[in-house]
Amino acid sequence: PAHATLVRRAEPLRQSILCLDGWLGRTKDTPTGERQVLELHVAGDFADLHAYTLKSLDHNLVAMAPTKVGFVPHERLDKLFARHPRLPKAYWQMTNIDAAIQREWTFSMGRRDAAALLAHLFCELFERLRTADRVYGDSYDLPLTQAQLSECVGLTPVHINRTLQALRADGLISLENKRLTILDQARLRAVADFDPAHLYMRKLIA
DSSP: OTTOEEEOTTOOOSEEEEEEESOEEEEEEOTTSOEEEEEEEOTTOBTTTTHHHHSSOSSEEEESSSOEEEEEEHHHHHHHHHHOTTHHHHHHHHHHHHHHHHHHHHHHHHHOOHHHHHHHHHHHHHHHHHHTTOEETTEEEOOOOHHHHHHHHTOOHHHHHHHHHHHHHTTSEEEETTEEEESOHHHHHHHHTOOGGGGOTTOOOO
């Protein structure tokens, strides 16, 4: 269910989690209970593949919405990697892309204004969800609440609400019944200064 914690910081891990459907978030909480979402994971993502080598996480893994996951024991990964020598390189690439996404998020929160922050997140999710066959025309399901969006981009829920209203008023997006529609792809990407290079979508495993 939404808000369930699948992995807690520092607990020993002997398996990794594959997101089959839904939304997972890597999170850290302050002592006063404030939360920062460090990255979102969607269908097809291994949310904690790096636990295969680290055996614990320095953050939590939380269901951001109702989510289906698969648990893959590390000993099963050992056997898969031994049987299929190309797989370790593919999974290593996935963890490298995770790091690239987190670097882009860090840059966004440090240098982009509120409209660009949200626009960039929406453009990035569009590209990632399209790869997972979760985009329908110019739309995709966005089950995150405004409070969750605020945790992703470091803005207050009030600021999120105002920014969403501005993006709507500018004819860039529509957000109805938890579905986001990008009404003008080119203009939204321009607002975000969005370049999908950090997603390495065209990178092929040799």
